[in-house]
Amino acid sequence: MKRAPRTTWLIHLGLAAGAILMLYPLLWMISSSFKPPSLIFRDLGLWPSATTLDNYRYGWTALNIPFSRFFLNSFLISSLSVIGTVISASFTAYAFARLEFRFKRPLFALMLMTLMLPGHVTLIPQYVLFLRLDWINTFYPLWVPSFFGGGAFFIFLNVQFIRSIPRELDEVAEVDGANHFQVYWRIIFPLSLPALITTAVFAFLWSWDDFFSQLLYISDIRLHTVPLALRAFLDSSGESSFGPLFAMSTLSLIPVFVLFVLAQRFLVQGIATSGVKG
Amino acid sequence: MRRLVAVLLVCLLGTAVFAQTPLRLAWWGGDARHALYNELADRYEQQNPGVILDREFAGWGPYWERLATQVAGGNAPDIIHMHEAFLTEYASRGTLLDLTPFVEDGTLDLGDFPEGIVDAGRAGDAIVMVSLGNSSSGTHYNTRLFDEAGLPYPTFDWTWAEFEETAIAISEAHGPGVYGASDQGGWDATLELFMRQRGKTLFDGNALGFTRDDLVEYWSIWQRLREAGGVPPADVTSERSSAAHQDSMLVHNVIAMQLMSGNQHRLFQQYTDDGLGLTTLPRPNDPAAPAGDVISGAYISVSSRTRNPVEAVRFVNWLVNDPEVARTYGGEHGPPGSVLMQEAIADQMEPADQRLMDMMQYIAPTAGLGEVRPQNAGEVLSAFTTVHEELMFGRHPSVESAVDAFFAEADFVLN
Amino acid sequence: MVHWAQRTVRTLRRNGRDGVAPSPRRDHRSRRARLENRVAYIFLAPWLIGMVVFAIGPMLISLYLSFTRYDLFTEPVWTGLDNYTRMFFRDTRWRTSLEVTSAFVFWTVPLRLVFALGVAMVLNRALRGVSLYRAIYYLPSLLGGSVAIAILWRQVFGSQGLLNQVLAPLGLPTTSWIANPDTALSTLIILGVWQFGSPMIIFLAGLKQIPKELYEAANIDGASKLAMFFRITVPLLTPIIFFNLIMQMISSFQSFTPAFIISGGSGGPANSTLFYTLYLYQQAFSSFRMGYASALAWTLVLIIALFTVVNFVASRYWVFYQDEGKK
Numbered sequence A: 001m002k003r004a005p006r007t008t009w010l011i012h013l014g015l016a017a018g019a020i021l022m023l024y025p026l027l028w029m030i031s032s033s034f035k036p037p038s039l040i041f042r043d044l045g046l047w048p049s050a051t052t053l054d055n056y057r058y059g060w061t062a063l064n065i066p067f068s069r070f071f072l073n074s075f076l077i078s079s080l081s082v083i084g085t086v087i088s089a090s091f092t093a094y095a096f097a098r099l100e101f102r103f104k105r106p107l108f109a110l111m112l113m114t115l116m117l118p119g120h121v122t123l124i125p126q127y128v129l130f131l132r133l134d135w136i137n138t139f140y141p142l143w144v145p146s147f148f149g150g151g152a153f154f155i156f157l158n159v160q161f162i163r164s165i166p167r168e169l170d171e172v173a174e175v176d177g178a179n180h181f182q183v184y185w186r187i188i189f190p191l192s193l194p195a196l197i198t199t200a201v202f203a204f205l206w207s208w209d210d211f212f213s214q215l216l217y218i219s220d221i222r223l224h225t226v227p228l229a230l231r232a233f234l235d236s237s238g239e240s241s242f243g244p245l246f247a248m249s250t251l252s253l254i255p256v257f258v259l260f261v262l263a264q265r266f267l268v269q270g271i272a273t274s275g276v277k278g
Numbered sequence B: 001m002r003r004l005v006a007v008l009l010v011c012l013l014g015t016a017v018f019a020q021t022p023l024r025l026a027w028w029g030g031d032a033r034h035a036l037y038n039e040l041a042d043r044y045e046q047q048n049p050g051v052i053l054d055r056e057f058a059g060w061g062p063y064w065e066r067l068a069t070q071v072a073g074g075n076a077p078d079i080i081h082m083h084e085a086f087l088t089e090y091a092s093r094g095t096l097l098d099l100t101p102f103v104e105d106g107t108l109d110l111g112d113f114p115e116g117i118v119d120a121g122r123a124g125d126a127i128v129m130v131s132l133g134n135s136s137s138g139t140h141y142n143t144r145l146f147d148e149a150g151l152p153y154p155t156f157d158w159t160w161a162e163f164e165e166t167a168i169a170i171s172e173a174h175g176p177g178v179y180g181a182s183d184q185g186g187w188d189a190t191l192e193l194f195m196r197q198r199g200k201t202l203f204d205g206n207a208l209g210f211t212r213d214d215l216v217e218y219w220s221i222w223q224r225l226r227e228a229g230g231v232p233p234a235d236v237t238s239e240r241s242s243a244a245h246q247d248s249m250l251v252h253n254v255i256a257m258q259l260m261s262g263n264q265h266r267l268f269q270q271y272t273d274d275g276l277g278l279t280t281l282p283r284p285n286d287p288a289a290p291a292g293d294v295i296s297g298a299y300i301s302v303s304s305r306t307r308n309p310v311e312a313v314r315f316v317n318w319l320v321n322d323p324e325v326a327r328t329y330g331g332e333h334g335p336p337g338s339v340l341m342q343e344a345i346a347d348q349m350e351p352a353d354q355r356l357m358d359m360m361q362y363i364a365p366t367a368g369l370g371e372v373r374p375q376n377a378g379e380v381l382s383a384f385t386t387v388h389e390e391l392m393f394g395r396h397p398s399v400e401s402a403v404d405a406f407f408a409e410a411d412f413v414l415n
Numbered sequence C: 001m002v003h004w005a006q007r008t009v010r011t012l013r014r015n016g017r018d019g020v021a022p023s024p025r026r027d028h029r030s031r032r033a034r035l036e037n038r039v040a041y042i043f044l045a046p047w048l049i050g051m052v053v054f055a056i057g058p059m060l061i062s063l064y065l066s067f068t069r070y071d072l073f074t075e076p077v078w079t080g081l082d083n084y085t086r087m088f089f090r091d092t093r094w095r096t097s098l099e100v101t102s103a104f105v106f107w108t109v110p111l112r113l114v115f116a117l118g119v120a121m122v123l124n125r126a127l128r129g130v131s132l133y134r135a136i137y138y139l140p141s142l143l144g145g146s147v148a149i150a151i152l153w154r155q156v157f158g159s160q161g162l163l164n165q166v167l168a169p170l171g172l173p174t175t176s177w178i179a180n181p182d183t184a185l186s187t188l189i190i191l192g193v194w195q196f197g198s199p200m201i202i203f204l205a206g207l208k209q210i211p212k213e214l215y216e217a218a219n220i221d222g223a224s225k226l227a228m229f230f231r232i233t234v235p236l237l238t239p240i241i242f243f244n245l246i247m248q249m250i251s252s253f254q255s256f257t258p259a260f261i262i263s264g265g266s267g268g269p270a271n272s273t274l275f276y277t278l279y280l281y282q283q284a285f286s287s288f289r290m291g292y293a294s295a296l297a298w299t300l301v302l303i304i305a306l307f308t309v310v311n312f313v314a315s316r317y318w319v320f321y322q323d324e325g326k327k
Helices: A005-033 A054-061 A067-098 A104-116 A123-132 A140-147 A152-162 A167-175 A180-191 A193-208 A211-217 A226-231 A242-270 B002-018 B031-047 B060-072 B084-091 B100-104 B115-120 B143-149 B160-174 B188-197 B212-228 B234-239 B262-270 B309-321 B323-329 B339-344 B351-363 B377-392 B399-414 C003-014 C031-065 C082-090 C092-122 C130-143 C147-157 C162-170 C184-194 C197-208 C212-220 C225-253 C258-263 C276-286 C290-318
Strands: B021-028 B051-058 B079-083 B130-135 B137-142 B179-181 B255-261 B276-280 B294-302
Touching (some): A005 A242, A005 C092, A005 C130, A005 C147, A054 A067, A054 A242, A067 A104, A067 A140, A067 A180, A067 A193, A067 A226, A067 A242, A104 A152, A104 C031, A104 C290, A123 A211, A123 B060, A123 C031, A140 A193, A140 C031, A152 A193, A152 C197, A152 C225, A167 A180, A180 A193, A180 C031, A193 A242, A193 C197, A242 C147, A242 C197, B021 B031, B021 B060, B021 B309, B031 B309, B031 B323, B051 B060, B060 C276, B079 B084, B079 B309, B084 B294, B115 B130, B115 B294, B130 B309, B130 B351, B137 B143, B137 B262, B143 B160, B143 B255, B143 B276, B160 B179, B160 B212, B160 B255, B188 B255, B188 B294, B188 B377, B212 B377, B212 B399, B234 B377, B255 B262, B262 B276, B262 B351, B276 B351, B294 B309, B309 B323, B323 B339, B377 B399, B377 C276, C031 C290, C092 C184, C092 C197, C092 C225, C092 C276, C130 C147, C130 C197, C147 C184, C147 C258, C184 C258, C197 C225, C212 C225, C225 C290, C276 C290
Parallel strands (some): B021 B079, B179 B255
Antiparallel strands (some): B079 B294, B130 B294, B137 B255, B137 B276
């Protein structure tokens, strides 16, 4: 059914108005990244009264190593995390959503409990663990765990999506002689694609932004990630460089934002879910 | 012969390569300091083949969280930047190397350090840290706002009474939106100063070193100033409580005087076109009472679990005693500890640095170190800030009741 | 007239009524069941290994530490229930942090979910540039607790802020809303609601999974948009609503970064934004009381678990799963 053009126009108007509310801090940050540092906190308007590229020039090389290196490191860690999370969360979720096994309920409860415990109190034992594995100052602590379950948030997310797929589909396949692995591969995996893409997007963003783990496990400047490099501009006890911080933050948002749009486009257009026939 | 030398050289170089000593060096700071330290570390590596400095740096907050985790996990960096606020926590648990033997055998030369500065690095009898620069807190003021109000600049010997009068006079002269001074009722540095001027201390062993009456008097100063408009209203003060220099009330001309650490003076000056001045914190009204200034600073330590104590101490010695280093370092943490180093950088000081130096020289005869703080002192002091905020916002019917609330809180934390 | 919808809902009702996945009574000794059990553990293997290697150990250690005095640098000393009695009977700041956090959870979770679902419904249409809109509406969450947001918040809720410029001419009271202990938390709740991006994206994925045939059938029957929303969209989306509810609740109880927006992480002014995990963090890393912090953490686990269990029980009455067929 085609919507009346007027309604569409009105929706666009409403969305655009809301978008300004959402975009404002980003616009402010971009504008500030072009202001001379002395103006950033004096001239709070969106349109800079004087502009400069110095923040970008200085920020890119402020840490002796060009920022491209930090982008590369972050990309590597986030990409590996995405792969690990998508595969292992989907696997685990399938078992919880579709299969019967002993200790199912206690294991499910245990899984949720890992989310409820604030990470600050497991930090030190975890640090000692990675120290014993000789993983300090490597990327391993930042991506290897994602291959082992990928975190309770994503498992639970995928459980809920898989459980929204009618079981009749599995049964039809089973009648055709498919075993559990085939059911997973032919039915569950393709039909939970929206959930998997969402999983991939969040896994990427969250590992990209995971400042504290990166801080603990990475110290070598050549292994620095984007968040570590950004935070190097800030020091609450002394001098902070907000101009370069905003400049590099702006740059660091571009790839993440583009990736996000692409993933959503794929979700909107790419998946031909003709619908799940119940 | 030449061949032999060549072979020898290769052997020496070879062993040098294999005998590399990696030292982990950790500091806090922003990008400017990171660049400075990287430059120094590169220089040290060049001058000392075989030594590799692995660098770990972060901003103030993350630095301490990472350090705590590393030390707890048994993986402390070899060379650690220290601060007196955390000294008790680290030193009392044996995580810092006793440097006294190295001072005795000459590896670490503290001969040009004033005795008081050396003592600042002691925990018990052991020297556990060495000063990188010291400064005291002072009053940073905007000369233009004073000129426009037709008021004389505060002098080094001004008193709390004069401070109150000046703050109110400035507010009155400039009208709404501009205030005399920052509200420091919740700041532990002025509290400590005030108590020392009364012959008291912040802590006495594992208890508070001052009485309820002392605190009533201290908070009453600020209560009077708030009522008279000499300091900004509570919500304005609280709004900027954690603002960076470039965003501070002093730089934005909201206040004419900011009481703060002296080593921040050049940063304030960097972000304002108005001329700034620096003077002491207010002196006691009673001329016979002590001035009470506290010397504070940044320090460097060596981990007690380092595998290369000698190499680590050699680096520390280089950092605090090499004139070339001092000229690069340029009083990053305030005037350097060693008198020789102070002389080495005398000719490269900017006006703002000079003002800090002048103030430091004025207070030097009477200034002293803060007393050793008990464990959990930091928590008591943050409770102090919190209760003062409650007082500012009128959550306590009187200063007395706020004081009672603070004493109850301190009692809970310390016991 | 609405027979299609009744039928859908009736089918759904007949289906799963359970929080977790259904567990139809079956004879576990049967070969089939044993096979399924084995297959399940193969699927679970990576996660189980991860739990044993990375998660369980640190969790048990922190549980143990909660019964000790542990200052990070010296060996922990067993103190029995001391940490817990201190918390429950003497620590007023713990009570404050619990109140602050509860208020935050109470307002943020439902409001955020309503916004997320509302905007997701709009962004689920075949509009031009809809992917871009999605990204833009996710932006506030992407920026998280950055400096830019801190400054924006002061520009809006500060003493010279936008809100005061509107209120002042109307003769209404003005204050620095972010710095006044009476209102600071409210501005953080608004911030929390404004960052509704994550649940919105998850709702969008859920909406994508609803079969279009249902809407087409309803359309033919002449059902109104509203009827379709309440009879198709909502029931079929309940597993996802439930997921977002649980996850938002857990993460709101653990809110930490918002406090950095206005107080630089001190929990001020006057402890009015002292979130539970912020207090816990201060105890662990500023006061070096890791034993006490662990006790705080495990108490929080109990609180969250209680709410979660209640929700799982309640979910039997309003969450409809598709996965129980005719078995």
